[in-house]
Amino acid sequence: RVVLLDSLERRVALLAEAIVALKWEGRVVAELARAEDTGRSPQWRAQADAVTARSFGPPATVAECAAPLLRIDGVLVVSEPPEETDRWPADGLAPLGLVDEGSPVPGMRRLRQVSLCPETYPRRVGMPAKRPLF
Structure with missing residues (x-):
């Protein structure tokens, strides 16, 4: 699974549109978050x-x-x-x-x-x- 991480909502929305257009749903997700916060999360660490x-x-x-x-x-x-x-x-x-x-x-x-x-x-x-x- 590929996770695309960005802190700007506008870029995440664009990435989400690209994921759908390329039919990558289920394999690629776009997440709105800062890397500093994500690195402290047990889900991602x-x-x-x-x-x-x-x-x-x-x-x-x-x-x-x-x-x-x-x-x-x-x-x-x-x-x-x-x-x-x-x-x-x-x-x-x-x-x-x-x-x-x-x-x-x-x-x-x-x-x-x-x-x-x-x-x-x-x-x-x-x-x-x-x-x-x-």
Whole structure:
């Protein structure tokens, strides 16, 4: 099952229309929620085999919001800018249980969940962006 998560009602409505038009009902759902809230929900926490994300914030914010959703050995795949920089430091990812596996293709980054994300993450809405972990 694929879950499309967005915090804006307008985008979720558009996604829901696309799901119906493509006849993906039953396999794909669009949910209106913030990743910070979803990551604290027992229904969603440590359940995902994979999480994909457009870079909706700096790497620390994306990692903190996605890591709680991943089960052990799950992967996070994010879009990346074309320039190669160390945006995903190992010492910043380790507290979230993530390790950087590099770029499988240009413009993408893959991280693996090697241990469960601590219950303290994600922090409340706004905190990952306001006080990034790295």
